[in-house]
Amino acid sequence: MMADHHMGGLGHFTFVSQPQRVAFGAGMLARTGAELDAMGARRAILLCTPQQRAQAEQLADLLGSRAAGIFDGAVMHVPLATAQDARRFAAQHGADCAVAIGGGSTIGLGKAIALDSGLPVLAIPTTYAGSEMTPIYGLTDNGLKRTGRDLRVLPRTVIYDPELTLALPVGMSVVSGINAIAHAAEGLYAADGNPVMSLLAEEGIAALARALPAIRLDARDLRARADALYGTWLCGKVLGSVGMGLHHKLCHTLGGSFNLPHAETHTIVLPHALAYNSAAAQPAMRRIARALQGDNAAMAVYRLAQSNGAPLALKDIGMQAADLDRACAITMQDEYPNPRPLQAKALRQLLQDAFDGAPPAP
Numbered sequence: 001m002m003a004d005h006h007m008g009g010l011g012h013f014t015f016v017s018q019p020q021r022v023a024f025g026a027g028m029l030a031r032t033g034a035e036l037d038a039m040g041a042r043r044a045i046l047l048c049t050p051q052q053r054a055q056a057e058q059l060a061d062l063l064g065s066r067a068a069g070i071f072d073g074a075v076m077h078v079p080l081a082t083a084q085d086a087r088r089f090a091a092q093h094g095a096d097c098a099v100a101i102g103g104g105s106t107i108g109l110g111k112a113i114a115l116d117s118g119l120p121v122l123a124i125p126t127t128y129a130g131s132e133m134t135p136i137y138g139l140t141d142n143g144l145k146r147t148g149r150d151l152r153v154l155p156r157t158v159i160y161d162p163e164l165t166l167a168l169p170v171g172m173s174v175v176s177g178i179n180a181i182a183h184a185a186e187g188l189y190a191a192d193g194n195p196v197m198s199l200l201a202e203e204g205i206a207a208l209a210r211a212l213p214a215i216r217l218d219a220r221d222l223r224a225r226a227d228a229l230y231g232t233w234l235c236g237k238v239l240g241s242v243g244m245g246l247h248h249k250l251c252h253t254l255g256g257s258f259n260l261p262h263a264e265t266h267t268i269v270l271p272h273a274l275a276y277n278s279a280a281a282q283p284a285m286r287r288i289a290r291a292l293q294g295d296n297a298a299m300a301v302y303r304l305a306q307s308n309g310a311p312l313a314l315k316d317i318g319m320q321a322a323d324l325d326r327a328c329a330i331t332m333q334d335e336y337p338n339p340r341p342l343q344a345k346a347l348r349q350l351l352q353d354a355f356d357g358a359p360p361a362p
């Protein structure tokens with residue numbers, strides 16, 4: 001049953017707060033050593049992607065003897081083999097903490113280490129994916145992405161430093177921001193939603209809707225970058241606290257089984273997933289539309305993507321038409337709770353619309 005918390009105090013819900021410390025502000029990277037001290041960490045391994053090794057090396061210089069080594073093998077969707085390599089690296093370096101400086105792929109690698117060893121994670125996000133705010137992990141093996149929730153993977157401390165996002169390419173900024181909006185959108189119709197997370201969701205969507213066009217105008221607009229990270233924090237908190245629905249199940253299928261780029265996939269699918277759920281989640285749709293200053297949630301997201309130069313069609317990011325039937329079949333398996341039941345014909349049409357880049361169904 002959909003939580004009726006949108007009727008204020010008349011609803012029934014549970015709310016669980018999660019133990020986490022957040023340091024937010026330009027230049028906050030300089031506090032990483034102090035935050036590690038506060039965690040009681042003495043030997044941290046630094047995790048990053050190959051592309052962000054320079055940032056990790058800058059951080060290692062800052063940390064001095066606290067930095068035990070850099071593992072720069074993070075990749076999207078955390079392949080199991082990569083996770084096993086990183087776990088061995090942590091053990092070989094006698095690490096007592098993992099510092100993930102990067103986007104969701106890097107933070108996901110830190111989570112994979114924590115899942116196995118219980119090592120605490122300090123996350124320093126450089127995109128708007130929001131993984132730092134959630135106890136959700138993802139591991140991909142033999143072409144299948146498995147996700148789960150475990151408090152052991154929730155980063156103990158998060159440092160949000162807008163200066164680290166100034167070099168995030170505009171195109172990546174827009175799709176990563178809409179990835180965050182997707183977390184909040186699904187949180188607004190989650191069966192286990194609550195009024196607090198709904199407040200964060202609406203505020204987070206509004207912050208990102210403000211910030212993304214400003215970043216497209218000026219990628220070095222530090223205020224807009226801070227606004228985007230603020231929205232990321234709130235939307236990520238929602239994802240970490242309440243359930244995901246059809247939209248995330250579709251993206252995990254398209255990302256994990258077809259290796260489509262994560263944030264771009266979220267951007268393309270979200271308008272169509274919202275259209276699919278619209279009739280079954282009207283209160284949520286009204287709040288999403290209000291946050292985006294539109295009158296229809298699905299179209300407002302589509303227009304936000306379109307007006308900021310984001311991809312609109314799965315066929316443009318590597319999806320093959322021949323794979324659509326299989327994508328539909330995999331999505332129907334182990335479905336996530338969703339306000340509208342999954343119907344194969346309607347779901348296949350959703351995938352066709354997303355593949356073609358058509359506007360969402362009214």
Ligand SMILES: NC(=O)C1=CN([C@@H]2O[C@H](COP(=O)(O)OP(=O)(O)OC[C@H]3O[C@@H](n4cnc5c(N)ncnc54)[C@H](O)[C@@H]3O)[C@@H](O)[C@H]2O)C=CC1
Nearest residue numbers: 049051076077103104105126127129131134136167168262
């Ligand atoms: N478990 C969770 O709660 C969540 C997990 N994820 C996972 O995160 C992964 C996607 O993460 P994303 O952040 O979208 O992408 P990403 O972490 O894969 O980064 C994409 C690319 O951008 C580069 N990059 C990142 N920040 C940059 C910066 N500030 N400047 C320049 N380049 C930068 C990276 O090095 C990488 O090459 C997927 O595996 C997804 O499943 C995403 C959201 C939530």
Ligand SMILES: O=C(O)/C=C\C(=O)CC(=O)O
Nearest residue numbers: 108136137138147248251
């Ligand atoms: O799809 C999302 O944005 C949220 C969760 C995941 O990506 C799961 C994972 O960590 O791979």
